[in-house]
Amino acid sequence: MKRVITYGTFDLLHYGHINLLRRAKAQGDYLIVALSTDEFNWNEKQKKSYFTYEERKAMLEAIRYVDLVVPEDNWEQKKTDVGKYNVDVFVMGDDWKGKFDFLKEQCEVVYLSRTPEISTTKIKTELNNK
Ligand code: C2G
Secondary structure: OOEEEEEEOOOOOOHHHHHHHHHHHOOOOEEEEEEEOHHHHHHHHOOOOOOOHHHHHHHHHOOOOOOEEEEEOOOOHHHHHHHHOOOOEEEEEHHHOOOOHHHHHOOEEEEEOOOOOOOHHHHHHHHHOO
């Protein structure tokens, strides 16, 4: 079984995220999503997610491509996660291209194209301007 992992906040969940998750799953047979906790988002990304970790986790678990959701609560856990979850492929959107190449010693590293026309910022801006 080929095991894939990807990381993110996934808030407000939209079809750009789904496009990523679908293609990430297609890299193997089992997809793990390491979901940024509320504390990690605030302390490390200065992002306050609209939905809580538990709400975002429940939504991701409802997606057919996702097999397991685990917490992401620090930047350094990727190296240990690859071993802990027996990961074969690490996947991220290409806005992160090159940033995680250090994982190539442990697993395949794949950067997938983002869905350019959609973003949480765009959704919030357009809703505010309605
Ligand atoms: N994404 C995408 N297309 C979009 C928006 C997002 O393909 N229009 C992808 C991103 O490239 C990322 C994933 O969806 O691979 C999750 O996006 P975010 O929740 O914005 O993730 P981010 O805040 O970048 O957190 O340790 C890594 C971080 O946790 C990544």
